[in-house]
Amino acid sequence: MDFEFVKIEKHDQIAVLKLNRPDRLNALHGPIMEEIEQASKSFLYDEKTRVVIFAGEGKHFSAGADLKATGGGDSRPTRLLQRRHAGLGARMIRSIVEINQVTIAAVQGAALGGGACIPTACDFRIGSNDCFMGYPEVNLGINLQWVALPLCVHLIGPARAKRMVMLGNREDADTLLNWGYLDEVVERDQLMDKVFEMAEEYARRPPIAVQMIKQSINMISSALDQAIMHMDSDQNTLSAMTEDRTEGIKAFFEKRDAQFKGN
Numbered sequence: 597m598d599f600e601f602v603k604i605e606k607h608d609q610i611a612v613l614k615l616n617r618p619d620r621l622n623a624l625h626g627p628i629m630e631e632i633e634q635a636s637k638s639f640l641y642d643e644k645t646r647v648v649i650f651a652g653e654g655k656h657f658s659a660g661a662d663l664k665a666t667g668g669g670d671s672r673p674t675r676l677l678q679r680r681h682a683g684l685g686a687r688m689i690r691s692i693v694e695i696n697q698v699t700i701a702a703v704q705g706a707a708l709g710g711g712a713c714i715p716t717a718c719d720f721r722i723g724s725n726d727c728f729m730g731y732p733e734v735n736l737g738i739n740l741q742w743v744a745l746p747l748c749v750h751l752i753g754p755a756r757a758k759r760m761v762m763l764g765n766r767e768d769a770d771t772l773l774n775w776g777y778l779d780e781v782v783e784r785d786q787l788m789d790k791v792f793e794m795a796e797e798y799a800r801r802p803p804i805a806v807q808m809i810k811q812s813i814n815m816i817s818s819a820l821d822q823a824i825m826h827m828d829s830d831q832n833t834l835s836a837m838t839e840d841r842t843e844g845i846k847a848f849f850e851k852r853d854a855q856f857k858g859n
């Protein structure tokens with residue numbers, strides 16, 4: 597399968613799925629999200645791969661939604677098409693959660709917004725000591741969507757999730773490790789070695805048992821997630837129409853604090 601914005605490398609039983617748009621800090625626009633979904637699904641009948649590592653090319657894991665691609669709104673001609681397109685992020689995240697193999701995210705630099713949602717859709721997360729993660733959506737006037745809110749709550753509990761998602765601050769590697777959001781933190785130049793070390797540990801286990809256990813734990817912890825969060829993209833479409841959303845994006849590019857008025 598040929599991809600433009602995603603690279604898949606295979607090393608025996610371990611595959612690396614790399615976001616490959618470094619000139620845009622691996623920001624997530626429609627085409628890269630569709631490729632991530634297709635790449636995640638490509639492991640379905642792959643018997644050899646036992647662990648899939650998610651990584652990002654360049655300085656940052658991912659700067660999240662591509663704010664230049666959207667221009668702050670959705671330019672599709674009808675609300676009908678906007679609504680269909682709004683489900684793409686959830687489809688992408690679900691395709692990662694549903695990978696049979698064990699998944700590990702290798703996080704360096706920034707992993708913000710959708711760039712944080714991808715690691716939380718993986719089974720494990722190892723960060724470099726200079727990584728930082730967070731959900732800036734609120735400061736752009738929008739909700740966190742892509743059915744990613746419960747993934748955050750499951751990892752760190754409601755109080756810390758509220759702090760992360762309602763304030764939209766960046767949290768550093770030590771805090772994320774302390775909260776259990778990251779499983780391990782290592783020096784940046786050791787990141788991939790550490791991730792491979794963890795991957796090899798899982799690859800040595802019997803894959804049928806490991807994959808059934810993974811699926812069962814996912815089902816136990818997420819049984820209600822889809823039912824509760826199925827309208828988060830509709831909420832996003834609504835919040836994306838507000839003046840606060842326009843102001844949030846404008847303030848980001850003008851490098852100033854946004855003034856939100858509740859409109």
Ligand code: COA
Nearest residue numbers: 620621623656659660661662663664706708709710732733
């Ligand atoms: N979408 C589109 N362009 C983005 C972007 C995004 N999400 N994040 C950064 N960029 C652009 C910047 O505007 C800048 O463009 P320019 O060179 O034309 O001025 C370029 O990428 C480099 O960004 P810069 O902020 O200088 O890089 P940095 O290494 O200092 O910081 C980040 C990187 C990711 C921490 C910072 O850019 C950031 O906070 N980005 C916004 C994250 C965000 O809010 N994402 C949306 C989530 S819903």
